[in-house]
Amino acid sequence: KNEVEQSPQNLTAQEGEFITINCSYSVGISALHWLQQHPGGGIVSLFMLSSGKKKHGRLIATINIQEKHSSLHITASHPRDSAVYICAVSNTDKLIFGTGTRLQVFP
Amino acid sequence: NAGVTQTPKFQVLKTGQSMTLQCAQDMNHNSMYWYRQDPGMGLRLIYYSASEGTTDKGEVPNGYNVSRLNKREFSLRLESAAPSQTSVYFCASRTRDRDGYTFGSGTRLTVV
Numbered sequence: 001k002n003e004v005e006q007s008p009q010n011l012t013a014q015e016g017e018f019i020t021i022n023c024s025y026s027v028g029i030s031a032l033h034w035l036q037q038h039p040g041g042g043i044v045s046l047f048m049l050s051s052g053k054k055k056h057g058r059l060i061a062t063i064n065i066q067e068k069h070s071s072l073h074i075t076a077s078h079p080r081d082s083a084v085y086i087c088a089v090s091n092t093d094k095l096i097f098g099t100g101t102r103l104q105v106f107p
Numbered sequence: 108n109a110g111v112t113q114t115p116k117f118q119v120l121k122t123g124q125s126m127t128l129q130c131a132q133d134m135n136h137n138s139m140y141w142y143r144q145d146p147g148m149g150l151r152l153i154y155y156s157a158s159e160g161t162t163d164k165g166e167v168p169n170g171y172n173v174s175r176l177n178k179r180e181f182s183l184r185l186e187s188a189a190p191s192q193t194s195v196y197f198c199a200s201r202t203r204d205r206d207g208y209t210f211g212s213g214t215r216l217t218v219v
Contacts, residue, residue, distance in 0.1 A: 097149030
């Protein structure tokens with residue numbers, strides 16, 4: 001079993017829909033990271049969380065430390081949100097990555 | 108622009124050839140990392156350097172060597188490339204354990 005599990009693996013949505021991507025982990029962590037990767041592109045850090053909730057524009061990330069679970073929400077989704085979203089956890093000096101959720105938003 | 112710069116962006120090697128992937132950051136970060144990304148798998152840590160002058164193995168170090176030349180630069184060397192090393196390689200850096208990571212744009216390597 002992977003130490004970081006994401007669901008769903010693939011997600012399609014119509015423009016304007018509310019999107020949720022989930023991440024569960026089984027190890028002790030110092031922080032959880034949400035990353036974005038566009039096709040053929042580099043990796044961009046969206047959020048780093050150790051508790052509670054963070055918001056940036058249309059993106060919201062939450063974490064429940066007791067349940068070892070995090071969610072990434074996208075409100076009013078847009079085709080430019082189409083990307084792979086990766087959950088990763090910091091464990092000592094290293095990151096442990098999930099396999100990513102591929103999101104496609106259609107106009 | 109400040110960030111992590113990787114070179115080259117693309118490379119094709121023949122089996123047995125050697126090459127060095129370069130990574131440089133201009134953010135005065137202490138820690139630097141090399142990851143590989145393969146289809147269907149999460150990114151996996153090859154080597155990392157917690158500070159200038161130190162390097163440590165990650166999850167998949169076999170077939171690779173690294174050099175932390177100075178605080179800015181962290182290079183990854185393939186001494187004798189194998190088809191199993193076909194992958195996308197990412198360099199990343201950060202300042203402290205509780206800081207976010209900054210990633211380079213990646214190097215797409217194909218070994219034939």
